[in-house]
Amino acid sequence: MKQPVVKLRNIELGSGRPKIAVPITGKTTADILAAVDPIKAAKPDVVEWRIDFYEDVTTAAKLQATGQQLRAALGDIALLTTFRTQGEGGELALSDADYFQVCRDVLAGDFTDALDVERYHAEAAVQEIVAAAHDKSVVVIMSNHDFDKTPAQADIVERLTSMVALGADVAKMAVMPQSVDDVLTLLTATNISREKLSQPVITMSMGDLGKVSRMAGEVFGSCLSFATVGAASAPGQIALDHLRPELEDLKLN
Ligand SMILES: O=C1C[C@@](O)(C(=O)O)C[C@@H](O)[C@@H]1O
Numbered sequence: 001m002k003q004p005v006v007k008l009r010n011i012e013l014g015s016g017r018p019k020i021a022v023p024i025t026g027k028t029t030a031d032i033l034a035a036v037d038p039i040k041a042a043k044p045d046v047v048e049w050r051i052d053f054y055e056d057v058t059t060a061a062k063l064q065a066t067g068q069q070l071r072a073a074l075g076d077i078a079l080l081t082t083f084r085t086q087g088e089g090g091e092l093a094l095s096d097a098d099y100f101q102v103c104r105d106v107l108a109g110d111f112t113d114a115l116d117v118e119r120y121h122a123e124a125a126v127q128e129i130v131a132a133a134h135d136k137s138v139v140v141i142m143s144n145h146d147f148d149k150t151p152a153q154a155d156i157v158e159r160l161t162s163m164v165a166l167g168a169d170v171a172k173m174a175v176m177p178q179s180v181d182d183v184l185t186l187l188t189a190t191n192i193s194r195e196k197l198s199q200p201v202i203t204m205s206m207g208d209l210g211k212v213s214r215m216a217g218e219v220f221g222s223c224l225s226f227a228t229v230g231a232a233s234a235p236g237q238i239a240l241d242h243l244r245p246e247l248e249d250l251k252l253n
Helices: 029-034 036-042 060-073 096-108 123-135 153-165 180-196 211-215 240-249
Strands: 006-008 011-013 019-024 046-050 078-082 114-118 139-146 170-175 201-205 224-228
Touching: 006 139, 019 036, 019 240, 029 036, 029 060, 046 060, 060 078, 060 096, 096 114, 096 123, 114 123, 123 139, 139 153, 153 170, 153 180, 153 201, 170 180, 180 201, 180 211, 201 211, 201 224, 211 224, 211 240, 224 240
Parallel strands: 019 046, 019 224, 046 078, 078 114, 114 139, 139 170, 170 201
Antiparallel strands: 006 011
């Protein structure tokens, strides 16, 4: 199936070479803003603000003020805002109610172009936050992470499919390989999903074994790769300066 391209500020997810996202994992407003200049110099397509690292994430006014300063500092770079819960590899555990409150606070702050919404919370609440994001023209990147293992191929495809059914603009899955076969499983599931789904997908096999999956998105069908300028937000991320030439080398003509 030909996926529609998803517009994220001034870039398109799902067309051409995979885009590059760089995470910001600062704890304080000062740390977060200090990360911007070196990141801008490396010219990523997207910046991901990992708000689960931010010390005042549950105080709406501070979250929004910092988000607005970050937005202004980024100029025209697209901003994805992500709260990664502890169960999926993030820094902080929140109740479902608090998790969705933080998501609503992000949307009310009017600073982000895209919101990460974790797939495995109560479905009605997931659907509600998707609708709230779309009301504000915010792109929903729905996600699921397995930091221990790689689920079966059909399971990965099923999870990505269910994200699209729940209204995701982009469906994302990060898994941990225990073997080379696991990396192949993730790559095959990505290719099947790219053929089958009506929306673009983002996938990665984490850790050292999975690094190849972060470079080969154009071949197998993943539209965004997370790379570092400074701190990594997950195992296996490659420095942006190394990743960009790899993506160019693997470009399909
Ligand atoms: O979902 C992802 C992907 C990721 O886990 C990775 O493996 O690069 C990094 C996270 O910051 C991001 O939210």
